[in-house]
Amino acid sequence: MAKVKQGDRDYLEEHSKEKVAFYGEYLDLYLTVLLNTTYIKSINIYDLFCGVGIYAEDGSKGSPIIAMESIKKQLSIQQNSNNKQMKLIINDGKKESVERAKQYLVEQNINFDFEAYNLQAEDIFSLTINNIKSSKDDEFNLIFIDPHGYKDIYKKDIINIMNAGKSEILIFLPIHMMYRFLKPSEEDKENPSYEHLIRFMKEFKLHNIVESTDEYIANIKESFSFDNQYFTTSYKLRATNSHNDYALFFITKNIYGLEKAVETKWKLDKLCGSGFEKKKPSLFDVEFEDSKKEDCLNNFKNKLIIYLKEERTNNEIYKFTLMNGFKTTQANKVLKELCLDNRCIFDRSIQKNAFYLNYKNYKNEEIKYRIKINE
Secondary structure, X not given: OOOOOEOOEOOOOHHHHHHHHHHHHHHHHHHHHHHOOOOOOEEEEEEOOOOOOEOOOOOOEOHHHHHHHHHHHHHHHOOOOOOOEEEEEEEOOOHHHHHHHHHHHHOOOOOOEEEEEOOOHHHHHHHHHHHHHOOOOOEEEEEEEOOOOOOOOOHHHHHHHHHHOOEEEEEEEOHHHHHHOXXXXXXXXXXXXXXXXXXXXXXXXXXXXXXXXXXXXXHHHHHOOOOOOOEEEXXXXXXXXXXXXXXXXXXXOOHHHHHHHHHHHHHHOOOOOOEEEOOOOOOOHHHHHHHHHHHHHHXXXXXXXXXXXXXXXXXXXXXXXXXXXXXXXXHHHHHHHHXXXXXXXXXXXXXXXXXXXOHHHHHOOOOOOEEEEOO
């Protein structure tokens, strides 16, 4: 079997391992929810640029293998999965890549539907959109897009996927490469990637007045909401021993999907829920980590206090918390601290420390209270 490589290597780099770790963790949560949702009968997972699946040099597992393992695991442990239809659709523009991934999957005796394609970006997006459009109301779709760059990402494709049916999207982008072209050298301007970025930025209404890759990631995340039509979040990845930043961007119509993505972020990054950065071990690691976690939670507390200067409902706080990348348990803790300091003013009586920050209340538009901060 011919070797097919990630760049010029046949192994996964650290940031790519973390990328598929996020993908796998989210899939586990995603499938746990959907397999126990009575009105969902079919679940389709699309991996549009799947790569080789298994990397020969170190045995690392790429996204199609992670998806396969998650599906098999969840089908085996979820009691309500017998009446659910599962399908994994993989594609790659390189025939040798998708054939290698396909061969590995076939050898695993999978117990769900599986399709493999060797299509270029335009054609696989068209096929995916048409499939979703023709799907039934009881079908749900997750689309993973890792195009080894950004030249194949078009606004129309993202919008068409989101409008076609019940869908969520996870996109992987090389932030360092894109950020570099915001202030291009003359040599950079001759690079074809420069033209691709100009087109990308124009389509997604991005600006180039940013001072860091973190600001740039925030800019892209906001753009992917398409004027707040969708819920979005991001997860930053930094390669080992380098300043090469990447990021995952999650897009959904449903705030419950956002809640599960935020939970995944915090499961992988217990300090700030913002991303992965591989660092050399240090004697001061524990002290640094404690300080970073405290700073992160304090920043959220300060944002929430400012937000509560105006009267807010429990559902507004739920949405605010998730859109800022924090868990409802963390918002509950902040509210409890504020109330202990006698800074909470409620418009009605509630059970002590019961703040009702959950999807059930949000979905049912059930307002339990209105609250503001006593300055």
